Amino acid sequence: MFIKYIDLPSVPEDLIPPIDSIINGKSYSRNDRSMFKCKEINPELEEWLKKSMPFEFYACVFQVMVGWLPIHVDTKNRMVAINYLLCQGGKNVFTNIYDNDKITVIESKNINLKQWHSIQTHKLHNVIGHDTTRISISVSPTDYEKFM
Ligand SMILES: [Fe+2]
Numbered sequence: 001m002f003i004k005y006i007d008l009p010s011v012p013e014d015l016i017p018p019i020d021s022i023i024n025g026k027s028y029s030r031n032d033r034s035m036f037k038c039k040e041i042n043p044e045l046e047e048w049l050k051k052s053m054p055f056e057f058y059a060c061v062f063q064v065m066v067g068w069l070p071i072h073v074d075t076k077n078r079m080v081a082i083n084y085l086l087c088q089g090g091k092n093v094f095t096n097i098y099d100n101d102k103i104t105v106i107e108s109k110n111i112n113l114k115q116w117h118s119i120q121t122h123k124l125h126n127v128i129g130h131d132t133t134r135i136s137i138s139v140s141p142t143d144y145e146k147f148m
Contacts (some may be wrong), residue, residue, distance in 0.1 A: 001107065002009055002097045002106070002107045002119065002120040002123050002125075003095060003097065003107060003111065003117060003118070003119050003120075004117060005115055005116065005117045006082070006110070006116050006118055006147075007050050007093050007116075008052070008053065008054075008082075009071065010114060011045070011048070011084060011114070011137065012048065015042070015044050015045045015048050016045065017042055017045075017056070017084060018020065019021055019086070019087060019133075019135065021080070021131065022039055022062045022064065022086070023039075023064055023135075024038060024061065024133060025037050025039040026039065026040045027039060027040070028040050028059075028061045028128055032087040034066065034067065034143060035065065035066050035067030035068070035069065036063070036064070036065050036066070036067070036069060037063075037064045037066075038061040038062070038063055038064075038065075038126065038138075039061060039062040039129075040058050041061055041062055041137070042086075042125060045060075045137070049137075049139060052121065053082070053139060054148070055082075055141050055142070055143060056141065056142040056143060057082070057139045057140055057142055058140055059139070059140040059143050060137065060138065060139045060140070061138050062086075062135060062136070062137060062138070063083070063134075063135065063136045063138045064133060064134075064135055065089065065127060065134040065135070065136075065139075066133055068126070068127065068128045068129070068130070069126045069127045069128075070126060071081075071098055071102050071124050071125065071126045072124070072125070072126065073121065073122055073123065074121035074122065075126070078121050078122075078140050079120065079122040079144045079146060080096070080118055080119065080120055080121060080122075080140075080141055080144035080147045081115070081119045081121045081138050081139070081140060082116060082117070082120070082138070082139040082140075082141055082147070083111075083118075083119060083136045083138045083139070084114060084115070084116050084117075084136060084137040084138075085111060085113050085115070085119055085135070085136045086113075086114070086135045086136060086137065087111050087112060087113075087132070087133060087134055087135040088111075088130070088134060089129075089130025089131065089132050089134030089135075090129060090131045090132060090134075092100065092110070092128050092129045092131045093103040093110060093111075093112055093127065093128070093130045094108050094109065094127070094128055095108070095109050095111055095125065095126075095127050095129065095135065096108045096123065096125060096127075097120070097123050097125050098123070098125065098126075099124070099141055100124065101112050101146065117142040118147040120147075121146060123131075123138055124128050
């Protein structure tokens with residue numbers, strides 16, 4: 001399995017900014033595209049993550065996904081993402097993992113709202129089926145091997 005739920009504490013609701021202010025928040029990088037953006041996380045939430053995640057991480061962002069993502073692997077050394085969905089973007093949204101032929105789906109999951117999970121982002125993957133904005137907290141672990 002390349003997508004797995006992991007048993008980590010739920011994010012306290014009072015640390016999550018209103019959805020509109022996440023969407024309109026400051027961009028984390030200059031690589032934003034219209035369909036996919038990373039936004040800076042608020043300091044209170046970042047502090048909570050540092051305290052509450054039982055692993056080291058080198059980045060944490062809000063991911064804002066407007067369009068369907070093409071099949072891709074994540075950039076450079078992001079082998080694994082630890083994510084927590086704040087908005088699913090619809091009822092029939094699937095995160096798919098593909099074989100190297102970019103056609104054969106080897107795993108397909110409708111990921112639950114507000115449940116921590118790991119995704120092996122070094123495998124070819126995409127997200128399809130959302131008809132509204134999909135938003136997650138995304139944490140990039142330094143020691144990713146324990147999630148593989
Ligand atoms: Fe990705």
